[in-house]
Amino acid sequence: MANHTTVDYNAEKGSYYKVLFGLLALTALTFIQPSMFLTDMTFGVQLLIGAVKAWIILMYYMHLKGETLIGWTVVFAVFITAFFFGIVMIDVNNFQFADVSHITSPAQ
Amino acid sequence: MAHDSHDSHEYIPEIAVDRNGKEHVVQGWQGDFEGAKLGFWLFMLTEVLMFGAMFMTLSYYFTLHHAEFIKASSELDRVLGGVNTVVLLISALTMGLGLLKMRSGDVKGAKLMIWATILLALIFLGVKALEWSNDYKEGIFLGLSTMQAGGGKSFGELLFFGMYFTMTGLHGFHIIIGIGLMLWLLKRINSGKVSPEHHILHFNIALYWDLVHLIWVFVFPYFYMTGAGGAIHG
Numbered sequence: 308m309a310n311h312t313t314v315d316y317n318a319e320k321g322s323y324y325k326v327l328f329g330l331l332a333l334t335a336l337t338f339i340q341p342s343m344f345l346t347d348m349t350f351g352v353q354l355l356i357g358a359v360k361a362w363i364i365l366m367y368y369m370h371l372k373g374e375t376l377i378g379w380t381v382v383f384a385v386f387i388t389a390f391f392f393g394i395v396m397i398d399v400n401n402f403q404f405a406d407v408s409h410i411t412s413p414a415q
Numbered sequence: 416m417a418h419d420s421h422d423s424h425e426y427i428p429e430i431a432v433d434r435n436g437k438e439h440v441v442q443g444w445q446g447d448f449e450g451a452k453l454g455f456w457l458f459m460l461t462e463v464l465m466f467g468a469m470f471m472t473l474s475y476y477f478t479l480h481h482a483e484f485i486k487a488s489s490e491l492d493r494v495l496g497g498v499n500t501v502v503l504l505i506s507a508l509t510m511g512l513g514l515l516k517m518r519s520g521d522v523k524g525a526k527l528m529i530w531a532t533i534l535l536a537l538i539f540l541g542v543k544a545l546e547w548s549n550d551y552k553e554g555i556f557l558g559l560s561t562m563q564a565g566g567g568k569s570f571g572e573l574l575f576f577g578m579y580f581t582m583t584g585l586h587g588f589h590i591i592i593g594i595g596l597m598l599w600l601l602k603r604i605n606s607g608k609v610s611p612e613h614h615i616l617h618f619n620i621a622l623y624w625d626l627v628h629l630i631w632v633f634v635f636p637y638f639y640m641t642g643a644g645g646a647i648h649g
Binding site for chain 1: 452453456457460463464467468470471474475477478479493497500501504505507508511512515516518519521524570622625626628629632633635636637640641643644
């Protein structure tokens, strides 16, 4: 494997700054969204912006762009998490143990 | 620090000879860039699964106690949370540029960037400490009577703040670990064990720092922005 030292700092630093400005713009969007647009969907929109930021970080800062093996490993881990996330959400929608639960209000 | 060819930390490959008398370089961990990177990614995926489970729990509670979560979220200081978001964002840049400098052969520049990242990490912790102390003064902290059943807060709010302190606390712990790793990295750079030719440790610690940043990318909107704008539908 190459020792990864053949890098021209001045040529490559530009992409890091571009990513920074992109992430800053998305952070600004995070702040203005709740009072500017889609105000009745704040939670979903916020997570969508977060997902876009995460994708940018993974691809450019974490060098996943072009990494087939690691990329698919990440997809697998996220799939496992999302799969159980889905099961949990289905479970929530069919919650039947409010009377004996420690995660619902005692009054419920 | 200068390193000549007699430096005790110089990387000397081990040679193995096969049955035909042919010599092969034994791949040490310093030379196995891809293996070390893949191994570290597997570790990071366990972190993703751990925080993923916490986000699942948070979503579960959010679904059960929707309005109470939004009310509790609106009580958090979004300005301080936002400042920390920007601080962490810039620290990810300095860490990335530090790695780029190392790979381009500028060791001194790389060390400066690592120190800058450590400084930003300390600022993050300082802002977090300020935020938690403000929460404490307002009666929002684990163990306070106001945070017990019958202390004035609803059940959903108690769950929210329990998750808030657990997750931001665990994230803060990762920041502290990251500072320790960066100090260790500086020590190994100074001793010549990490160099432009063998920088996998630097690469993996930069990955770790990006993961810490990545987790905050979801922690921030989940806790701080859910209650922004006064929306009750989320």
